[in-house]
Amino acid sequence: MVASEHRPPRLYWIWLAGTGASALGTQMLVFGLVWHAALSGPGTAAAVLSAQVVPRVLLTLHGGALSDRVGALPVMAVANTVLCAVALTGAVVMSGTGPGAVAMIVIALALGTVDAVDIPASASVPKLLVSSTALGRAMAARQVLLHGSVLCGPPLGGAAITVLGLPSLYGAGAACYLVTVIVLCWVRSRARSASSTGPGRGLNRQVRQGVAVVFGTPLLRAVVLLTGAFAMFVIPFSPLVVPVVSAARGWDAVATGAAAGSFGAGMACVTALVLWRGTASRAGAVAAWGMITAAAGIAATAAAPGPAALCLMSLVVGLGTGVFSTHAGPLFLLACPREVVGRAQAVVTLAQWLPLLWANPLIGLIAQARSVTFLLVVWGAGAGVAGMAALFARPLRAAVPNHRARPPEHEGKTG
Structure with a gap:
């Protein structure tokens, strides 16, 4: 229990x-x-x-x-x-x-x-x-x-x-x-x-204050930067990279759908485990390892000989994605001062959206100009470098959720 x-x-x-x-x-x-x-x-x-x-x-x-x-x-x-x-x-x-x-x-x-x-x-x-x-x-x-x-x-x-x-x-x-x-x-x-x-206070001033708090706090800044790198190199894998790889290698829509489903299954398994057991104590390091795992899956997809191997690598990327998202998110929220939590969440949300404006067209250009193998190696290497940098970054490596924080506002009030 x-x-x-x-x-x-x-x-x-x-x-x-x-x-x-x-x-x-x-x-x-x-x-x-x-x-x-x-x-x-x-x-x-x-x-x-x-x-x-x-x-x-x-x-x-x-x-x-x-x-x-x-x-x-x-x-x-x-x-x-x-x-x-x-x-x-x-x-x-x-x-x-x-x-x-x-x-x-x-x-x-x-x-x-x-x-x-x-x-x-x-x-x-x-x-x-x-x-x-x-x-x-x-x-x-x-x-x-x-x-x-x-x-x-x-x-x-x-x-x-x-x-x-x-x-x-x-x-x-x-x-x-x-x-x-x-x-x-x-x-x-x-x-x-x-x-x-x-x-x-005006909203513009409050926005600047919120951004200053996020980028002035080492742990919050590290999570936001890592989230941006994750959005650039990992998030496009299932919706864009998998269909591009399948089309380039002549695999049918069934294989593409199965690979996307494997990615979702990997995420779902980790999320269910966290829902049951809770997050790991060293949440920052675990999030970095999640990104490194996803990076390994992306890079290994370059050598996938067929649809079955593509599904297996998609499962690995999904597992890494699940580990990252279930640990980086709570770590960020716990480190946020309560008075700027909305603005901090807006910053990290923007860090997920902005890289996609660059990543999606860039993926298409690289796949068309070079090859999907080159694309997968470069994207996997980018995710791996970001994950390793996070692993050796002191704010993330030493980050342990503070479970002695004040109880939520509704506690002590009868319903």
């Missing part, structure tokens, strides 16, 4: 269920938008995707500052209320005859803008509701739920479109957001809000 202090409280699980509804609604809506845009052509689909991503990149830091100023739970409640209104508007628009590209891009921009506010707030809630000893399990559970929404959202969205039509998809998304708003209001009534920075 796991001691109660090492388990997230019931209030956290209720909040997580509401967050899962919101994540599922977003995945369904994005699928519906891209599917409908693709009927007009690949250019329209690309424009819709970009319209969702660009506001996230530009506004996430300000979203984190807003979360610190007002409180994570109130920000999430307002954000999901807006998302519900956007989804209902989309249902009305899609009921019309032939909604054009402009309408879809406007909806995508609205989704991306609200996500820029909602994502940092959501990422900071575990620190506010869960004690430090249970934070690893709490974040592993959140990761399982978010991955589940990514897996279930598109199929559910496709089924809704096929059976009931496109407007029903937006109606289902609105229902998901409404459930989240109700849950958030209930949780907020039973949990004290995090201390805010107050209304007297």
Whole structure:
């Protein structure tokens, strides 16, 4: 049996269920938008995707500052209320005859803008509701739920479109957001809000202060830099590198899908283990070893003789990814000062998105100009160098989660 202090409280699980509804609604809506845009052509689909991503990149830091100023739970409640209104508007628009590209891009921009506010707030809630000893399990559970929404959202969205039509998809998304708003209001009534920075400072100043705290704290800075390297060299493996390798070597779609599934299975196994047993004591060193493991899998894929070997290497990369994500995330949250947790989460979120703007086109250029073997060796070496550098970096090597931190704000308050 796991001691109660090492388990997230019931209030956290209720909040997580509401967050899962919101994540599922977003995945369904994005699928519906891209599917409908693709009927007009690949250019329209690309424009819709970009319209969702660009506001996230530009506004996430300000979203984190807003979360610190007002409180994570109130920000999430307002954000999901807006998302519900956007989804209902989309249902009305899609009921019309032939909604054009402009309408879809406007909806995508609205989704991306609200996500820029909602994502940092959501990422900071575990620190506010869960004690430090249970934070690893709490974040592993959140990761399982978010991955589940990514897996279930598109199929559910496709089924809704096929059976009931496109407007029903937006109606289902609105229902998901409404459930989240109700849950958030209930949780907020039973949990004290995090201390805010107050209304007297401008958001731009708060953003600068948050960035200064992150990059002025050795451990936070090390985790952010390592996360950026991880986003550059490891995150594109399953969605982009695996299909590129399969196409170049003449392997079919079944092999590609199996390799992507092996990657997900590796991540799921580690996440389930952390959810059961908790994180390792030397979280910084373990996260670095996770990246080194993923690097070895990427580089070894260069010598994969067939689809079976590709699946095995994808499993190794997935295991390394799971180890990294389940240890780097809690370590970062535990080291964050409570008054800047939203802004700190915005910085680390941006560190995951920005490298992808460079990595994805660069992968395509290298694979086309040289070969996929060269690409895999270079990308594996890059991940390995970053992992080794982290392993020898004192802030990460010596990082041990502080389990003597203060209890979460809701403790001691009856529900």
